[in-house]
């Protein structure tokens with residue numbers, strides 16, 4: 033019945049996916065169901081190799097599921113990419129080194145321009161300025177720090193006003209202090225640009241800090257072990273880390289992760 | 299407290315003053331030094347090699363000419379050398395540019411359509427393993443003693459390294475950038491335009507680095523086999539060698555060598571302009 037009505041955000045139902053040649057296939061996603069409402073921030077956490085990136089790529093239209101349904105704003109993934117409704121932030125910034133920061137952020141506008149009609153395209157300059165990159169507009173990626181590059185990549189994903197943002201460990205290459213700044217920056221921006229976000233991470237505090245819900249995945253085969261609500265009030269600041277609620281949540285997530293990892297070795 | 303502060307300020311002032319006075323000179327000196335250490339070893343090697351050459355040439359007058367004999371020949375027959383060098387240069391320029399263009403375009407076609415690679419690559423490999431020295435006379439028979447066979451041989455020699463390197467470059471795109479393009483539903487053309495074309499340039503230049511010296515080899519070989527019509531430095535070499543005219547032989551060789559050096563230097567200049575964004579780590583220079 034939920035399938036019948038158009039579902040804003042991401043809707044994943046009973047998705048399975050295996051890799052490998054016929055006869056030696058390994059199941060990577062086993063009947064995964066998850067929906068992310070419009071304006072909801074959902075993190076996906078789990079041991080390495082449990083299929084987080086695979087799940088994200090399935091939503092991004094980069095991998096086709098063997099079975100099950102994936103919808104973005106009620107459309108098939110294919111239709112959603114045609115309409116440029118999905119913003120992707122990969123694990124590395126993946127900027128084009130021969131383009132300036134500004135031209136890198138303009139890229140999504142110049143690609144598939146048919147889908148630009150009737151949408152709230154943002155001004156690349158403005159968005160970069162709000163990301164604190166106003167002085168770097170005409171610089172080249174090679175001249176920026178890793179954190180700045182990642183912010184450019186996020187700006188590139190936001191600029192064409194997609195309804196869904198998919199981020200695969202965007203901050204994993206940064207040092208801890210930098211990561212905190214980036215998280216807060218992302219939260220700040222997202223607060224005023226509520227998209228449905230699917231955020232893959234390896235960091236428990238990061239997941240709690242950012243999310244409305246945390247999806248804990250287990251491996252062999254990849255499945256959703258538990259979904260944990262994060263009822264911390266928004267907007268969140270760095271003070272959240274010091275609260276009891278945060279510590280309780282952290283304990284819960286870590287406990288669930290331990291259980292999931294235990295299953296694996298057992 | 300104030301004393302330390304003032305003394306610190308004084309020190310700062312002093313250093314900045316001395317810095318201002320001496321730093322341009324010092325940095326210029328440093329630059330000169332740097333240049334010296336980068337140039338000197340090569341220069342010394344060349345000087346030693348020239349000296350050894352000269353000694354050997356004086357001791358064996360019928361084996362190699364002395365450097366001054368070569369130099370005298372270059373001066374005396376400057377017009378002839380110049381005319382022949384122009385012929386060879388024309389062969390290299392026309393042959394190499396068509397080979398480069400053909401290699402790059404075919405690489406694009408193969409990169410975009412796998413089936414074309416499967417269809418054409420075997421033929422290309424067969425042609426390429428055939429020794430160019432063996433093809434050249436056959437081409438002369440087919441196309442006569444004019445420029446055409448020389449263009450073809452030069453183009454053929456250049457074509458393969460260009461094709462292989464360009465193909466590798468067009469394929470080696472940043473997977474994650476490609477993912478971003480795909481989620482935007484970028485067309486093949488857009489992916490080529492925004493990602494593959496420029497992204498392939500480090501490989502293309504690595505290919506050029508191999509191909510351009512080969513172009514000179516190709517032109518010279520084509521001239522060897524078509525030496526009946528005396529044109530080009532390659533035929534000059536064969537004719538002079540047949541007459542045991544050592545100074546002319548070696549003067550022509552030296553000019554072929556000079557052409558190679560000029561081509562490689564030009565390439566390095568262009569490379570710097572085009573590939574400033576590449577750290578060069580991915581592809582060997």
Ligand SMILES: Nc1ncnc2c1ncn2[C@@H]1O[C@H](COP(=O)(O)OP(=O)(O)OP(=O)(O)O)[C@@H](O)[C@H]1O
Nearest residue numbers: 051052060078079080081082083084085086087234
């Ligand atoms: N294209 C592919 N072909 C074959 N196997 C694959 C492919 N992509 C992923 N896999 C396998 O699927 C499993 C899940 O991979 P995935 O990248 O989704 O894990 P992950 O949870 O993102 O891991 P990590 O936290 O290390 O990024 C792994 O065992 C991986 O080897």
Ligand SMILES: [Mg+2]
Nearest residue numbers: 084085086200
């Ligand atoms: Mg992953």
